[in-house]
Amino acid sequence: MTKPDADAAAMRLLHHRTAALAVGDPVAEPLVATSTFRLGDGDPAPDAIYGRYATANVEAAEGRLAHVEGAPCILFPAGMGAIGATMLACAGAGDRVVVPSDGYMHSRVVLRDILAPLGVEGVEVPTLDLPDADLDGVALVLAETPSNPGLDVIDVAALAERCRAAGTRLAVDNTFCTGFLQRPLDLGADVVVSADTKAAGGHSDLILGHAATRDAALGDRLRAIRKFMGMIPGPFEAWMLSRSLETLEVRLDRMCANAAAVVASMAEAGLPVSWPGLPSHPQHALAMRQMRDPGYVFGVTLPDRATAMRFLDRSGILSATSFGGTHTSADRRGRWGDAVPEGYLRISAGIEPTGPLLDAVRRGMAAL
Numbered sequence: 075m076t077k078p079d080a081d082a083a084a085m086r087l088l089h090h091r092t093a094a095l096a097v098g099d100p101v102a103e104p105l106v107a108t109s110t111f112r113l114g115d116g117d118p119a120p121d122a123i124y125g126r127y128a129t130a131n132v133e134a135a136e137g138r139l140a141h142v143e144g145a146p147c148i149l150f151p152a153g154m155g156a157i158g159a160t161m162l163a164c165a166g167a168g169d170r171v172v173v174p175s176d177g178y179m180h181s182r183v184v185l186r187d188i189l190a191p192l193g194v195e196g197v198e199v200p201t202l203d204l205p206d207a208d209l210d211g212v213a214l215v216l217a218e219t220p221s222n223p224g225l226d227v228i229d230v231a232a233l234a235e236r237c238r239a240a241g242t243r244l245a246v247d248n249t250f251c252t253g254f255l256q257r258p259l260d261l262g263a264d265v266v267v268s269a270d271t272k273a274a275g276g277h278s279d280l281i282l283g284h285a286a287t288r289d290a291a292l293g294d295r296l297r298a299i300r301k302f303m304g305m306i307p308g309p310f311e312a313w314m315l316s317r318s319l320e321t322l323e324v325r326l327d328r329m330c331a332n333a334a335a336v337v338a339s340m341a342e343a344g345l346p347v348s349w350p351g352l353p354s355h356p357q358h359a360l361a362m363r364q365m366r367d368p369g370y371v372f373g374v375t376l377p378d379r380a381t382a383m384r385f386l387d388r389s390g391i392l393s394a395t396s397f398g399g400t401h402t403s404a405d406r407r408g409r410w411g412d413a414v415p416e417g418y419l420r421i422s423a424g425i426e427p428t429g430p431l432l433d434a435v436r437r438g439m440a441a442l
């Protein structure tokens with residue numbers, strides 16, 4: 075996504091509600107907590123019937139997300155809701171689904187423990203091998219780029235072209251980037267899935283997700299799964315997301331700038347840092363082409379577990395899983411069994427002022 079496109083999307087998102095206000099309307103989104111709505115005599119059919127079908131706050135959040143994605147969006151109560159529903163919508167018994175072996179762990183668990191017994195075969199492939207994966211009998215490929223936690227980057231447009239030729243759907247988990255940093259649908263993906271729990275929600279107080287697609291039939295199928303399987307978020311969560319989305323672009327700007335500054339200071343100190351924005355990253359050129367910004371998440375490999383914990387302790391950087399929040403936080407991924415060294419920290423830059431954040435990082439590095 076080029077900068078002017080992103081700016082235009084951010085402008086539309088911010089004015090999503092205010093552009094259509096009548097005199098006397100509340101400027102902020104009202105929270106409408108109701109499970110049911112008054113009905114007429116049945117003709118015409120009312121828009122609002124029952125809270126499991128649709129609600130004003132869910133539709134308002136989806137309307138805002140649509141500006142970010144450049145496509146209709148379907149909100150789910152978690153990122154995994156969006157991923158699970160997409161797998162259900164795209165694959166059935168006898169189909170294969172390819173997922174990254176080094177990507178978000180629960181996408182693999184859904185295939186192994188829930189869909190495999192129903193006859194869907196999961197195939198796990200390392201992110202960097204996805205572009206050449208065997209697509210025979212594959213209904214869906216789920217890709218994640220940059221991958222989590224390794225930050226490998228693959229060419230979405232090239233993979234989308236192969237998938238299209240094979241009659242395979244391509245889903246991209248765009249949680250790291252959000253539509254402001256990367257637009258997989260513009261690169262040819264069929265569907266984007268995203269955990270709004272992370273940067274989109276952005277305040278570490280919300281579990282939510284969405285799918286975005288320009289394929290109307292797939293969108294209808296996802297809405298049907300949501301409606302009949304009861305996978306719609308409550309109005310409050312949707313309302314929180316609408317509020318968060320208004321500051322997403324400005325938060326991402328600070329987060330990405332902070333990541334660039336911290337990465338530069340760690341690289342200067344000779345630490346092995348991994349970030350798609352560094353010329354030393356193996357897919358740097360591709361990342362700079364495909365992403366609007368190399369992002370706010372980076373990895374650093376410290377000698378061992380104790381050193382990593384000492385760094386966090388001295389710097390005061392929050393030790394927590396997840397990413398994309400207002401606070402800079404670090405997750406020692408070896409703790410969760412990821413195939414990374416014990417001293418590997420995945421760091422998510424927050425929105426702190428850059429100077430004091432760098433001071434904190436330097437205090438941590440002095441303790442190494």
Ligand SMILES: *Cc1c(COP(=O)(O)O)cnc(C)c1O
Pocket residue numbers: 151152153154155178218222247249250268269270271272281282283
């Ligand atoms: C967190 C995350 C998810 C799952 O999101 P939930 O809201 O926790 O269900 C999926 N994919 C990626 C890349 C994530 O980071």
